[in-house]
Amino acid sequence: MKNIAIIGTGYVGLVSGAGISDFGHKVTCVDISKNKIRLLNNNKIPIYEPGLDELVKKNMSKGRLIFSSDIDNAIQNNEIIFIAVGTPQKENGEADLSYIESVSEVIGENLNNYKVICTKSTVPIGTGNHIIDTIKKYNKKKIDFDYVSNPEFLREGSAVKDFLWPDRIVIGTEKQSTFNIMKEVYRSLIINNKSLVHTNVPTAEMIKYASNSFLALKVSYINEIANLSEVLGADIHQVAKVMGQDGRISPKFLHPGPGYGGSCFPKDTEALVSLSKKEGIQLKTVEAAIEANIFQKNHMVKKMKKLMGGDFSSKKIAVLGLAFKPNTDDVRESASIDMIQEIINAGGSIKAYDPIANISMSAIFPDIDYYESWEEACKDADGVVIMTEWNEFRGLSLEILKSLLKEPVLLDTRNIFSIEKLNEFNFRYDNVGRKHL
Numbered sequence: 142m143k144n145i146a147i148i149g150t151g152y153v154g155l156v157s158g159a160g161i162s163d164f165g166h167k168v169t170c171v172d173i174s175k176n177k178i179r180l181l182n183n184n185k186i187p188i189y190e191p192g193l194d195e196l197v198k199k200n201m202s203k204g205r206l207i208f209s210s211d212i213d214n215a216i217q218n219n220e221i222i223f224i225a226v227g228t229p230q231k232e233n234g235e236a237d238l239s240y241i242e243s244v245s246e247v248i249g250e251n252l253n254n255y256k257v258i259c260t261k262s263t264v265p266i267g268t269g270n271h272i273i274d275t276i277k278k279y280n281k282k283k284i285d286f287d288y289v290s291n292p293e294f295l296r297e298g299s300a301v302k303d304f305l306w307p308d309r310i311v312i313g314t315e316k317q318s319t320f321n322i323m324k325e326v327y328r329s330l331i332i333n334n335k336s337l338v339h340t341n342v343p344t345a346e347m348i349k350y351a352s353n354s355f356l357a358l359k360v361s362y363i364n365e366i367a368n369l370s371e372v373l374g375a376d377i378h379q380v381a382k383v384m385g386q387d388g389r390i391s392p393k394f395l396h397p398g399p400g401y402g403g404s405c406f407p408k409d410t411e412a413l414v415s416l417s418k419k420e421g422i423q424l425k426t427v428e429a430a431i432e433a434n435i436f437q438k439n440h441m442v443k444k445m446k447k448l449m450g451g452d453f454s455s456k457k458i459a460v461l462g463l464a465f466k467p468n469t470d471d472v473r474e475s476a477s478i479d480m481i482q483e484i485i486n487a488g489g490s491i492k493a494y495d496p497i498a499n500i501s502m503s504a505i506f507p508d509i510d511y512y513e514s515w516e517e518a519c520k521d522a523d524g525v526v527i528m529t530e531w532n533e534f535r536g537l538s539l540e541i542l543k544s545l546l547k548e549p550v551l552l553d554t555r556n557i558f559s560i561e562k563l564n565e566f567n568f569r570y571d572n573v574g575r576k577h578l
């Protein structure tokens with residue numbers, strides 16, 4: 142059993158902390174936000190993430206998971222320190238490393254015996270060296286430490302599952318002895334024969350950016366092929382399905398939609414491009430993925446406008462789904478933001494509903510109307526746009542939907558409805574990449 146501190150209780154820190162404590166280690170999760178720690182100590186999880194509540198409660202009750210705002214003590218009393226603080230995006234696309242910087246200083250100041258310092262946050266390639274230098278600068282007593290890059294591959298909405306059953310665990314460290322310590326942390330997963338990969342630090346950092354950028358590129362690619370398919374009369378679902386049957390391509394991340402969002406793909410692609418520019422290397426493919434994504438979000442607005450007769454003014458539009466994907470309350474970079482903004486700018490009004498994310502979206506759009514059910518949001522609306530593929534929308538009755546709307550107008554940006562059904566109920570509709578109207 143290892144004694145581990147995790148600095149930062151955002152979704153990465155909290156899921157990792159709960160997951161690692163579930164492996165049997167003693168974990169102290171710390172955060173500078175006293176309010177967050179108070180909530181957690183009162184059994185309140187500050188984010189919506191399926192299964193996290195149970196995992197946290199279970200391990201707290203076993204005494205293996207502790208929450209504290211005393212960062213100094215957590216560093217001094219633990220042998221492995223995970224850095225899991227946020228790296229938001231700066232105006233110029235670069236990652237803002239100020240939290241990483243200040244945590245590195247605090248770690249340096251509090252080193253009192255040998256420790257492994259491990260970064261989980263997504264940091265630009267080369268940041269590891271900077272963290273090491275900063276810790277050394279503040280480590281006045283010259284205590285020995287080693288550094289590891291251990292990027293996470295958690296998807297919001299299935300982060301607990303991804304943590305407990307990962308495809309791979311990447312441990313970036315120059316030393317075999319440090320790798321062996323980290324192997325102990327993930328021992329219960331290794332018993333299950335999960336692949337643990339030993340790399341150097343920059344390779345681990347690059348794997349994270351290369352993976353996210355590739356997935357973003359894959360989504361942008363299928364979105365562009367979808368746009369072309371619908372013009373040519375091809376069915377994107379069949380195209381994607383058969384493409385995916387080629388093992389070299391794989392069927393995952395080939396679902397067309399309104400453009401990717403979230404806290405990772407938009408930020409990480411921008412950060413990688415910005416880093417590559419600094420190095421004088423052009424990443425044309427990643428730049429194109431970003432551009433195609435901006436186009437796609439805008440393309441959805443145009444589709445909706447066309448369905449509404451070319452004008453949003455004085456139209457009441459129901460927006461179903463605000464989160465950037467299902468099973469999360471995160472609305473960061475969600476395509477629904479662009480849709481709502483454009484409708485408002487053009488003089489329309491919004492009737493919004495998301496099973497979980499109404500509150501998060503109200504921080505961005507405090508003045509639009511939020512409802513507690515899709516039925517209320519759609520009542521008397523001039524049209525409806527589906528922005529997130531929540532299960533409850535997949536199952537909704539088109540007959541009831543039609544009876545609620547003023548006009549049976551629907552844009553399905555996630556292709557969750559069958560075209561036959563939409564035709565059967567005489568909807569004026571559009572979707573992404575399948576024949577319509």
Ligand code: UGA
Nearest residue numbers: 293294295296297360394395396398401402403405465466
């Ligand atoms: C992503 C990666 O998938 C994780 O592996 C990574 O750890 C995480 O970023 C991170 O860096 O922390 P996440 O942003 O939670 O995870 O969500 P994804 O499931 O990857 O979806 C991203 C966006 O792409 C969503 O807007 C989603 O709707 C869209 N998408 C995804 C599609 O439009 N089509 C697809 O086929 C797949």
